[in-house]
Amino acid sequence: MGGDHTVAVLALSDEIVRGRGTVDDTVLADVRAAEVTDVEVAEIVGHLALNTLTNCLNNVAGTGNEWPLVTPRSHS
Template sequence: MSTLPQIEPTGATGEVAELLAEVKKNMGAVPNLVKVMAGSPALLKGWLALSGALSDGVLAPAIRERLAIATAEFNSCEYCLSAHTYVAAKVAKVEATELEAARDAKSADPRAAALLALSDAIIRGHGKVDRTVLADARTAGVTDGEIIEIVGNLALNILTNYLNNVADTDNEWPLVKPRTHS
């Protein structure tokens, strides 16, 4: 049972009702995470803005989903790991072997592997990375724009990981349990 209330769209009023209606229109449903976020319209608006902006960025959906899986695994967020594994498989069409590898910030694809390795180094270093890590990423073809968006995706994913871990959000996704405990 969630430790923070989940605001149902049918009971929402004012700005919260408008935001939840926008989510339902864009996503087809209102995930429980969003229902928790609705407790703070400011946070919900910020999350919608950042996630929308990053979805228009240079990183492909399949990469963003793998980055989210790696971050959720690192932060032991069952909700996000479950949600992003489902979305990666069903929407972004990421193969099962790649879903499993993403949990360890790895990929058989060299480009995806470089992006995941950089993201992993950033999260493990709490934002501090050795210049050789950046040089290795650039040698693998990672652009400055991609480096910046990796940081943005980390911020977005850490936000949802932490909120779900604090709220113990009710998980409506097919369950994927984290292996690690950071």
């Protein structure tokens, strides 16, 4: 698993989240070209779904944030 594999996995994850589950065929073609397996794709979808579910449940329950607030650095 090299750089192309990692780039493809991250691009797929980004596409799934931003597209709300809809993935463009070109992204899938890039994933296949990077030799990402069906099992890995299913695992990515599962992790993203679990993360989304957890976020929704925390929002409904009003769970407080346990992490300190981080402010972005400016790129000067």
